[in-house]
Amino acid sequence: MPKPITPLTVTAAELLGPAMMRVSFAGDLAAFEGYDDTDRYVKLLFTPDGSPDLTRMADGERPAVRSYTVLDLDVVAGTFAIDFALHGSGFAMRWAREVRAGAEISVQGPGSGYTPDPTADWYLLVGDDAALPAVRQSLAALPPDAQGYAVVQVGREAERLPLPAPRGVEVHWLHRDDDSPSLADAVRALAWREGRVDVFVHGEAQTVMQEIRPYLAAQGVDCRAASISGYWKRGLVDEEFRAWKRELAAAEAG
Template identity: 80%
Template sequence: MTTPERPAKPAKPTTELTVTSTERLGPAMLRLRFAGDLAAFEGVDDTDRYVKLLFTPDGSPDLSTMADGERSSVRSYTVLELDVAAGTLAIDFALHGSGFAMRWARDVQPGATITVQGPGSGYSPDPTADWHLLVGDDAALPAVRQALAVLPPDAQGYAVLLVGSRAEELPLPAPAGVEVRWSHRDGGAGLADAVRELPWREGRVDVFVHGEAQAVMQEIRPYLRERGVDPRGASISGYWKRGLVDEEFRKWKRELAAAEAS
């Protein structure tokens, strides 16, 4: 008896966006604003909604230069300031490393276009939770920001962020009962250590932990299991992995998932 194959998931729609402005938020964060037809985003309200920016394998946004059958390279980014009716959104780019999405964002000028695929999403804070644990590094900061923005005024918990230095901290509004803690790589801090140092609260916790995969998947996730958190009911995932480009990182994630399933 053969097992029937699962039907392939339909491809996400693609949209051409035009850069309308650029804004430097700090020494290591840049916000680009875009305009386009955002009908595909209607009703997508999760706070971690994202799009995949499409590039050629050598990092150009001009997909017309690709050969037949050649696959584009994708880079995923959280969507901010979404206004479907106005056809506008924003994306924050962390200015670390040397990836071609970062280089493109750093050098791009208003009027330039790029094709994106999406949106995708999967998380919004649970308003019935007793408290919230939001954890991330530079890459996850936009999603954490959006989660904090929709928490009720009486929400309790922690937001733990890792950035390069104190100068890279950005304003992060949060309910009075949610303590925002910053850690800094230039001081030798790690995301997992910052989470372990938190006084653990009573009650049911709603968890969002995203960032560098080694810290998230192999350090923080096991610790949360020890604390009684079921990862199946939490949003825990690596956004990137130190030393790997996105294509290598996705392969690493597949191998990790296969090893954990065996």
């Protein structure tokens, strides 16, 4: 059954750093009741040429969707925020750079699927800029005595944002623009801990699905029960990326 579509109004847009824009929204969020997972997300709806004005679409034309994590959800107040990583040239990022209070857009959702398991022995949270909001929310939801790692990759040191974590969770920052190891190499270099690990690994699909996931499987992680998925793929727009994901799933199923 299709997720509901909710019209929203932009209430503020704030640059958090050189490569992250936070846009705040308001609307009737009744459809969001009960969505408490730390990776809850919505799909922003655009015309195929990147406008949020869906009345411009021709009959039979389908909207282009861009998925983003929902932050600071308050269903009663009817507010939430989205952090947009400002890398690349996609039209959702261009929209976020230019949007002002009063602008309108519709979203479909929400969806979700992950909340940290409080009974796990330790946690492994891994992501790039696109996954940073979900990693931040997951860290905030961990038990105070949690143990484990958070590994996050951004473009450069200036793009780091506050990432509070329990004392027992080591936070490792990586930068694409310097001599930091790759995200996959950094994960492989971590000391593997004893006990049952709760895994959240999201980001660039090639890195996540074809480099990090096989390594985790070799460590005994049941990847079907873990939260491991690509949010985007280098060189592909969203529509091409979703086709790539379908082809990958079909190949793995076969």
